[in-house]
Amino acid sequence: AILASGxxxxxxxxxxxxxxxxxxxxxxxxxxSDSIVGxxxxxxxxxxxxxxxxxxxxxxxxxxxxxxxxxxxxxxxVLGEEAVTP
Numbered sequence: 465a466i467l468a469s470g471x472x473x474x475x476x477x478x479x480x481x482x483x484x485x486x487x488x489x490x491x492x493x494x495x496x497s498d499s500i501v502g503x504x505x506x507x508x509x510x511x512x513x514x515x516x517x518x519x520x521x522x523x524x525x526x527x528x529x530x531x532x533x534x535x536x537x538x539x540x541x542v543l544g545e546e547a548v549t550p
Contacts, residue, residue, distance in 0.1 A: 474509065482513075491527065505537075508545065 465479040473479060474492030481498045484490070488501040491509035498515035501507065505519040508527030513519075517531050520539030525531070528546040537543070 468503075485521075488519075502539065 465481065466483045468484060468486040470487040471484045472489040474490060474494065476492055477490050477494040477496070479490065479496045482496050482501065484501045485503040487504040490496060490501070490507045491511065493510045494507055494513065496507070496513040499513050499517040501519045502521040502523060504521055505523045507513065507525045508529070510528050511525055512530045514531055514533040514535065516534040519525065519537045520541065522540045523537045524542045525537070526543055526545035526547060529543055529548045530550050531548060
């Protein structure tokens with residue numbers, strides 16, 4: 465994984481083969497795989513970010529979301545808690 469400056473990653477979170485750009489944050493208990501997390505994007509607790517996901521700059525993903533492989537989240541978009549689940 466590549467973590468730019470100012471990135472924060474919560475406890476029990478696994479980041480694999482992903483790029484987290486400047487100022488991105490990932491909450492506790494998440495899995496981020498083969499994805500790109502844009503600058504300033506925020507991922508809440510207990511989220512699963514599947515392979516090929518791209519989060520745009522400043523996107524906000526609430527806790528408990530599961531993003532399917534290849535999902536694209538536009539810059540500044542906001543997903544509430546558990547908006548996307550299996």
